[in-house]
Amino acid sequence: VEYRYRVRTDDAATPTATAAAWRDALTAAHPGLDAEVETFEERSERLAEVLGQIGSGLLLIGFSALFIGGLGVFNSVQAYLQGKLTSLATLRALGLRDRRLAAFVLLQIVMLAVLASLAGVLLGTAFALAAGLAVSGQVPMALQAARLWPAAGLGLLFGVLTAVTFAWPALGRALSVTPAALFRGVTGTELRTPRGAWLLTGGTAAVVLVLLMASVPDPLFGAGFVLAVVLLLALLEGLTRGLRGLAARLQEGSAGGSAGDGAGDGAGDGAGDRVAGRARRGGRRLPVELQLALAGLHQPASPLRPALLSLGSALTLLVACTLVVTSLLRTVNETVPARAPALVFYDVQTHQLDTLRDAVHASSASAQVRTAPLVLGRLVAVNGESLLDSADPERVRDARDEQKLSTRAGNIDDVLVGRGAWWPLDYAGPPLVAMEDREAEERDLAIGDRLRFDILGRPLDVTLAAIYSQRGLQSRLWLEAIVSDGALDPFISRHVGAAYLADDLALAAQDRLAAAAPNIASVRTETMLRETRRLMARAGTGLAVVAGVCLLASLLVLGSVVAASRTRQVYDATVMHALGARLSGLRRVLYWEYALLAVVTASFAVVAGSALATALLRWRMYMDPFGLYWSGVATAVLVSAISLGLGARYLLQQMRLNPAMLLRSGG
Known part of the structure; x- marks a missing residue:
C-alpha cells in the first residue's frame, strides 16, 4: 500500500523556493525517512522538457526577430542620417563638438526606440493575454496580468538597448563627415566608421548579451544562437568579398575601346574600361547592362555589403524559422498521431499478458501489441559509495527517487543512445544498464560506473x-533505466503495453479488456491526441502570428536597405546619365543588380538557414525536417523576390535623373 500526500506551502509569491526549503527541512528533521519527496517543479520536469522543445522554436523566432529588428534600426538610421549629412557638416563647420552632436542625434534615436518598443510591448502583452484566454478552457492556468509586466519591462529594455547597439555604427559613420564636404558635395563623400563607435557598439552589445543570457530559460541555447549569428555574419562577409573579386575578374576581360577611355576620363578612376568594355566568360559576350551591374557591385561605395549582410542574415533566419515551425507542426499533426498507439495499458500482471493480447486481437486480428516489464527501483550506491550516507543532501534525495526500470526488449520509446553502446541482443553476461541522460547527468555518472539499485529491499x-x-x-514511458535481459526477472510482476490498431476498433478492444481484466488501466490515445491537436492548433496560430511578425520585420529591414542605398544609386545613375547613358539602360542595370542580389542572398539563405534549422531540430528538438526543405526554399525565393522587386520599383519611381543635380550638389 502506498500513501501519497500533497503539501501546500504558505508563500504564494515564491512557491518553488518555498517548496524546496520545506522539503530540505523535512529531510533534515527526519534523516531516516524513506519517502520520496518531490516539488511540483520536479514532478513537471518531463512536461517541461517537452514544452522546452516547443519553446526552442519560439526562442529561435524571438531571437531572430530581435536581430532582424536591429538590422532594421541600423539601415533606417543610416538612411535618415544620409539625408542629414549636409546639416551635420554645417553644424561641425559652425564649431559644434562631436560629443554634443552625437548626443543630440542619439537622443532622437532613443526617443523613437522607446516609443516603438513601448508600442511593441503593449501589443505583445495584449497577444499574450489573448492567447491565455484562448487556452484557459483546456489548460488549468490562471491569467494574471500583473505577472506579465516584468517581462514587458524586460522587452522594453531589450528594444531600446538593441536600437542603440545597432545605431552606433551608422551614427559614427555619419558624424565622420567633414565640413570640406560642403564644397566637394556630400553625395560622393566617402565616410568611415570610427574606432570609438565600434567600441561603443561592442559595449552595448555586451550588455545586451549579458541580459539575454540572464533572462532566457536555456543559456546554452542563447549562446548557441549568438555564435550562429557571428558565424553567419562572417560567412556573409566572406561571400561579399568573394563576389566583389568575381565581379572584378569578370571585368578584367573587358576590351578597352575608345568609349571606355572616354568614360574612364570622365569617371576619373579608370572604371570606364570595366563599365563599357566587353566582358567575356567562356567566349560568350555578357550583356552591357550586366557588365554595368557587375562593375557597380565591386566598387568601394557599392551597396552590396550592407545589402548582403542585412538581407542575407534576415533571410537565413527567416528560412530557419520557417523550417522549425513547419517541422514542429508536422510532428504534432502527423508524425506523433501516426506513430502513437491506439491504446496504452498499465498495471498488467504477468499472468494477464495472454488475456491482454487475446482481447486486442479479438477486435483486430492484425493489431500489434507490445508489452514491457515495469519495475520500480532506487539507485542507492555508485562505485561502492552509498548515496544515503552521503553528506550531500542532493545525493540523499537522489537515493530516495523511484525510477522506472525495464528491459531492452521493452524499449517501446525507441530511445537514442548518445554515449556508450547497446549490448548484443543475445548478451548473457553480468548485468548491464543504460541510463537516461538527464538522470545520469544529475548524478555525475560515466560509462563503466558500478551502480546498485534497491528493488523491493533487494540489491x-x-x-x-x-x-x-x-x-x-x-516518448511515452520515459524510462529512467533499461537493464539487460534476465537481470530483472526476479522482480517482474507487472507490465505496461501499447496496442496499434485502427481508432474505431480501439473502443471495442478497451471494452473487452475491461470485462476480462478490470484491474488493467487502459487509455485511448485518440482522446488525448484530439485535445493535443486542438491545443497545438491554437499554438500553431500563435506560431504563425509570431512568424508573420518576423516576416514583416524582415520586409521592413529590406525596405530600409533599399532606402539606405537609394541616394548613392541615384547619384551614380545621374553621373552615368550625364556621360550619355540612356535611362532605359540604367533601369535594366538596376534590375540586373537586384536580380544578382536576389539570387545570391536566396541561395545563401536556403543553404545556411536549412543547416541552422536542421542542427536545432535534430540535436535539440529530436525532429527531422526531411521533406520540408521546400518550405525554406519557397520562403527565401518569395521574400527576396517581393522585397527586392518592390525595392527596385520604388527606386525606379524615385529616379528622376537631372545632370544639373551634380552642379547643385557640388559634384
Missing part, C-alpha cells in the same frame, strides 16, 4: 554501459 548490481536520450514529443 541489484549493474554496470553502466550506455547513456540514452528520449525522443521528446514521441
